[in-house]
Amino acid sequence: MYGGLFSDGGYNMRVSRSRSPLGPFTDPAGNPAVLAQSTNLDSVGLKVMGNYKFSCLDKAYMACGHNSVLRDDDGQWYLFYHARFDDGSEYHEVRVHSMWFNEDGWPVVAPFEYAGDKMAQSGYDPADIAGDYEFINHGNSTDGKIIHYQKISLNADGTISGDAAGRWEQAADSAAATLTLGGKRYKGYFLAAKNEKGTNVMSFTAVGNNNQTVWGAKTTAFTGQERRFNGDYTNAQNDLVFNWDSVGKPGQGMRLGETDLLSGVSYFIINKNSGLSLDLPNGKTDDGTNLQQWEVNGLFAQQFRLIADADGWCRIASLGDESKVITVADSKAEDGTNVELRTDTGADGQRFKVVQNGGYYAFLSKCSDAKSALDVFEWSKENGGNIAQYPYKEFDCQLYTVKPVYPAVNPGKYRLTDIATGEAQYAEVVSPAAAGFDDGILKIPAAGIRCNKDGSYSLTDTAALTGQYVFEPVDAIPQPEKFRGDVDANGVFEVADLVMMQKYLLGAGSLNDYDMGDMNEDGSLDVFDLALMKRALLQN
Numbered sequence: 001m002y003g004g005l006f007s008d009g010g011y012n013m014r015v016s017r018s019r020s021p022l023g024p025f026t027d028p029a030g031n032p033a034v035l036a037q038s039t040n041l042d043s044v045g046l047k048v049m050g051n052y053k054f055s056c057l058d059k060a061y062m063a064c065g066h067n068s069v070l071r072d073d074d075g076q077w078y079l080f081y082h083a084r085f086d087d088g089s090e091y092h093e094v095r096v097h098s099m100w101f102n103e104d105g106w107p108v109v110a111p112f113e114y115a116g117d118k119m120a121q122s123g124y125d126p127a128d129i130a131g132d133y134e135f136i137n138h139g140n141s142t143d144g145k146i147i148h149y150q151k152i153s154l155n156a157d158g159t160i161s162g163d164a165a166g167r168w169e170q171a172a173d174s175a176a177a178t179l180t181l182g183g184k185r186y187k188g189y190f191l192a193a194k195n196e197k198g199t200n201v202m203s204f205t206a207v208g209n210n211n212q213t214v215w216g217a218k219t220t221a222f223t224g225q226e227r228r229f230n231g232d233y234t235n236a237q238n239d240l241v242f243n244w245d246s247v248g249k250p251g252q253g254m255r256l257g258e259t260d261l262l263s264g265v266s267y268f269i270i271n272k273n274s275g276l277s278l279d280l281p282n283g284k285t286d287d288g289t290n291l292q293q294w295e296v297n298g299l300f301a302q303q304f305r306l307i308a309d310a311d312g313w314c315r316i317a318s319l320g321d322e323s324k325v326i327t328v329a330d331s332k333a334e335d336g337t338n339v340e341l342r343t344d345t346g347a348d349g350q351r352f353k354v355v356q357n358g359g360y361y362a363f364l365s366k367c368s369d370a371k372s373a374l375d376v377f378e379w380s381k382e383n384g385g386n387i388a389q390y391p392y393k394e395f396d397c398q399l400y401t402v403k404p405v406y407p408a409v410n411p412g413k414y415r416l417t418d419i420a421t422g423e424a425q426y427a428e429v430v431s432p433a434a435a436g437f438d439d440g441i442l443k444i445p446a447a448g449i450r451c452n453k454d455g456s457y458s459l460t461d462t463a464a465l466t467g468q469y470v471f472e473p474v475d476a477i478p479q480p481e482k483f484r485g486d487v488d489a490n491g492v493f494e495v496a497d498l499v500m501m502q503k504y505l506l507g508a509g510s511l512n513d514y515d516m517g518d519m520n521e522d523g524s525l526d527v528f529d530l531a532l533m534k535r536a537l538l539q540n
Contacts, residue, residue, distance in 0.1 A: 002041060003063075003142040007051075007084040010144035011063035014045030015107060028106055028209040030273070030396065042140045046211045048079075048109055050138045051086075051146045054217060056112075056195045059085040060146045063092070069099065069107075077101075079109050086146060100189055103176060108188040108205045111136075111215040117193035117200075120226035123175040124190055128224035129202060130156045133216035135164060137181075140211055152216065158237075158298065167297060172233040172406065173453065177204050183295045183383050184208045185275035192222040209275055209381070234451040238407035240266065241473045242300050246322040248344065250415045250472040251308035254422050259356040262419065263308035264472040265455035266319055266405040270296060272360050273396035274381040277302040278326075278374075280341060281384075285321035289341040291387040293376055303405050306354070307472075313351040313366055315344060319405075322473075325350045326374075328389050331367040339374060339387040355392075360399035364392055373398040404455035411446055413477050416469040419456050426477040441477055482516055485533050489513040493540075498533050505530060 003010035016025040016033040025033035031044045048067075053060035067081035077099040082092045098110040098117070134149035150163035160166045166181040170190060179186045188206025195201050195217060203217040241247065251263035261267075269278040271293055279294035283301040296302065303319040304326070316326040318341060327342035331349030344350055351366040352374075364370040373392040376385050380397075392398060411431050417424040431446035448460045449471075456468040485493040487500050489512035501517055503509030505527065511517055517525050519532035 002045070002047075003065075003144065005063060005065075006090060007062040007086065008144040009063060010051070010142035011065045012050050012138075012142060013048040013065050013067050013081065015048060016045055017105075027211050028104070028207065029211050030209075031211075042142055044211075046106060046207060046213070047138050047140055048107070048213060050141070051144065052136050052138065052215075053086075053146055053148050054111070054134055054136070054195070055149065055219060056197045056199070056217075059087050061095075062086055062144075062146070064095075077107075078114065079107075098191075098193075102187040102189070102207065104187055106187075106207050108207055108213070110191055110193060111203050111205055111217050112193060112195045115194040115198075117191070119175050119189060119191050119193075121175070122173060122229040123170050123227045124192060124202070125224050125227050126170060127156070128192075128222065129168075129170060129190055130154050131202070131218055131220070132162075133204075133218055135162075136215045137164075138213045138215070154216075166295070169298075172235075173229050177206055178296070179204070179206055179214065180295045180297075181214065183276075184210050184212075185296060186212075186214050188214075192224070209273075230450075231452070232450040233404070233406040233453055234408050234449075235406045236408050237298070238266075238300075238303070238405050239410040240407040240471060241322075241410055241412055242303075242319050243321055244412055244473065244475075246324075247473040247475055248307075248317065248322055250417075250424075250474060251314075252310055253308040254417060254419055254470070256306055256308055256314050256354040257312045259354050259361065260454075261306060261354060261361070261402060262455055262470050263306065263314065264417070264470045266303050266305045266407060267455070268296065268298075268302055268401075268403045268405060269304060269316075270401040270403065271376050271397065272399040272401065273379055274376060274385065276381070276383065276385065278304065278387065278400075280318060280320065283320055285318055285324050285341060287324070287342050291326060291339045291341065292383075293380070293385045293387065294383050303407075306402075309351055313353055315350060316352060316363070317344070326352070328365045328367050332389075333365075333368045333372070335372070335390050336377075337389045339389060354402075357394060357399055359401070361402045362392055362394070362398050362400070365389055374400075404451075404453075406451045406455065408451075409446060409449045409457060409471050413474050414471045415474050416465070416471060418467045418469055419454075420467055426474070428477065429471075482513070484516055484519060485536060487511040487513055487517040489516070493536070495537065498530070498537060501525075501530050501533055 016027045018025040051062040061083045063084040070078045079097045079099045084092045096114045135152040152162035164181045168179045175190045177190045186206035186208040200222045201218045202222045207213045276293035277296045280301040300319045305317045324341045325344045328349035329338045331347045348367040352363040353370045355362045363374040372389045375390040376397040427442040450458045459465045483493045487497045519529040
């Protein structure tokens with residue numbers, strides 16, 4: 001607990017945590033809970049809430065604290081505390097709020113007291129989230145002042161405007177919320193629940209690595225319902241390929257080293273310490289473009305395809321120009337060597353080993369013999385922080401969240417690799433069209449491709465392909481070797497081709513490759529071709 005217990009004393013709750021009861025305890029900003037004598041107390045500990053006032057509250061809540069936490073039998077967490085009010089007295093009342101833990105394991109508390117409401121497990125329709133909110137940032141202070149709400153709008157295009165600006169998004173399969181405000185990233189949840197006037201409203205709660213909690217709540221009644229999740233993570237705002245003229249060779253292997261990441265998938269790479277994304281300034285892809293960190297915005301300048309190479313190494317290609325890859329300048333091994341974008345030549349400074357560290361990843365350069373990693377210089381948490389190479393010490397400034405982009409598969413040519421078997425085949429994605437073969441090449445309708453949580457894809461309209469596949473763009477599809485009689489175009493002349501030919505001649509089916517059915521090469525398909533197919537199969 002911080003501050004004085006009286007209503008004007010700034011009393012508030014703070015959180016630090018440790019993996020051990022013996023410590024060390026740290027807050028989201030990485031500050032130790034054991035303080036030096038000169039430490040500014042306001043700079044340490046996640047502030048859960050301060051003195052605040054929404055329009056639906058008759059009186060401001062003040063001196064919220066003296067708390068306990070309960071986990072119920074159903075797994076739901078609750079925060080119990082007492083609050084005073086701005087009514088001129090020191091009378092206090094007990095309040096109970098629902099509580100959850102965000103994806104980084106920090107507690108986030110519902111903006112309004114518990115009234116039996118439950119969070120939608122699969123999240124909410126984005127249209128029900130978009131709209132105008134009263135917004136409170138609880139900040140870091142212990143000054144006893146009331147934090148009055150500001151006004152912001154969560155817009156349908158994912159931007160935030162008003163008294164605070166940035167971006168917002170909801171997870172594809174849950175109510176998990178990510179808000180970027182003023183260059184700072186906050187993680188928590190969306191929640192439709194009753195405010196303290198009894199009106200069911202959409203709200204959000206989230207915390208950042210600046211030790212601040214942010215809340216938002218609409219004033220209009222929520223009339224939606226839980227989103228029905230169909231297993232499709234596709235984000236139609238992004239395409240799997242931005243620049244077809246720049247696509248390179250597919251990867252060598254299914255995974256990136258010994259990690260659980262899939263080769264060939266496009267990812268956002270977000271620093272653990274700062275919460276900011278690896279970024280190309282202004283989306284430039286010229287040789288020598290500096291690699292920096294920037295607030296997460298979802299644009300192609302922050303999207304990278306991680307592609308497995310030989311011996312466990314990988315290349316990290318920019319989606320803006322896939323012929324350009326992240327490069328340690330001049331392939332130097334020295335500490336502090338700058339990191340930039342360069343045309344891929346296969347140099348050691350352009351190959352990295354991905355190492356998994358809990359839920360995070362590090363990128364170790366081949367030019368340093370995997371001793372140094374991509375590092376945010378001087379632990380910067382600011383937009384524009386530079387990326388350089390430094391010895392890998394498992395520091396937070398060297399660890400990254402690697403999150404799939406979940407783009408839509410746009411029309412073009414791809415290699416499809418089954419993640420269960422590792423077997424690959426080629427296909428062309430077309431729109432609009434029905435599934436089938438054309439000149440021996442499998443055609444897949446773009447509308448029938450669904451993105452999975454790991455960044456792979458499943459096909460909903462192609463019965464012949466029932467697994468999960470990584471789609472990697474290629475500039476051309478290798479022409480399959482053709483065999484006379486192979487009318488199903490699978491590369492083998494067999495009894496199945498004879499059956500397909502019989503059905504075609506009876507008017508009960510079609511052929512995938514008509515040319516290969518013309519056994520006598522007379523320009524027509526008839527029973528003479530069928531007889532020659534039977535003879536050839538008997539001879540085999």
